[in-house]
Amino acid sequence: MSRSIARVLTKRIGAAPPSRTLSSTLYKQASIPLFSTRSQLQTITPALLNTPRINTLTQRHFSSSSNRMTLSVGSEVPNTKSLWEEKPENVVELPTSGKYILVGVPGAFTPPCSDHVPGYLSNYEAFAAKGYKDIYVVCVNDIFVVNAWKKQLSEANPDHKVHFLSDRSGDFINATGLSFDAAGLLGNVRSRRFAAIVEDGKVKDLKVEVNPPDIEGTKAENLLKGL
Template sequence: MISVGSSIPAAPASLWVEKDNNTVSLPSSGKYIIVGVPGAFTPPCSSHVPGYVENYDKLQAKGISAVYVVAVNDIFVVNAWKEQLAKGSSVHFLSDSKGEFTRLVGLDFDASGLLGNARSQRYVAVVEDGKVTNLQVENEAPNITVTHVDKILSSL
């Protein structure tokens, strides 16, 4: 599992943004946030992510250049979710449809009982120049405590 000081791995070819086969490139310099969520359209995730959308300007004022929401869902579901939660927002919604990125960072868990497959733990990583400077992982997927945008803003 990634930890403070870890390098963020290169995005696998299956980590898409906006359309199929449009692999995202995570920045190697600057400061950004990755918000990992178990699933688009789930009630906890749909209440978690709007805080990052609504506070995007505050995050930028604290030096954050980008916010990436990573969900283990296909690109069509992720795009529909962004349309519902963040239409016109600068927050990037990424489809990790195969869960490869989530496995690379070591934050996957077996959610087959509820969501049908392995999913991402709920986490927030603050990344600067390719290295994790702050990592918060919820102890249970439905929780939004240490990963709440207010907690992250106060830590920046």
């Protein structure tokens, strides 16, 4: 798939294509994941993305996921043992005590997510000063894509201590109720964009964006104001 099609896709819906197959050249350049089959490429085109059917489909998926949301203020953060950090099978369990920030994004390397997450890297010390020394960024991409994305974003903020977690199976995001079914567009489940303030394993505050590309409500700077 050409980069131009990938850029159109990520710009319009804010989620990266499936990460099962990567071009070795693009992987080295920390580029976005590619579609793995020709049929997927034929299905997703710039013209198709402009159709009301696709736009309606995407909105319906996001609306339905909000109706089944289980993560809410006062609820416990689920423990699915599906989150990996840095390498395959290195399972991370989110803390059940203390304070931390949990951020969910639709896809690594997508323009909205690459604009959104750096705010948490650059403001890490500000969060830590308020007692939130752990920040977790979760997305439904495989661990190799997540690591490459972290490396790219860390160039501007090399000293941050933000955790980048892969929920490759989507089990964690599904358990939160903050997933949307992108099988018709991207081949798998993706996370809605959200930011949660968590204390002792329970959600103290939760911000969820209505539209995938939006980042204003879940920006690090805005979350800090509420601490």
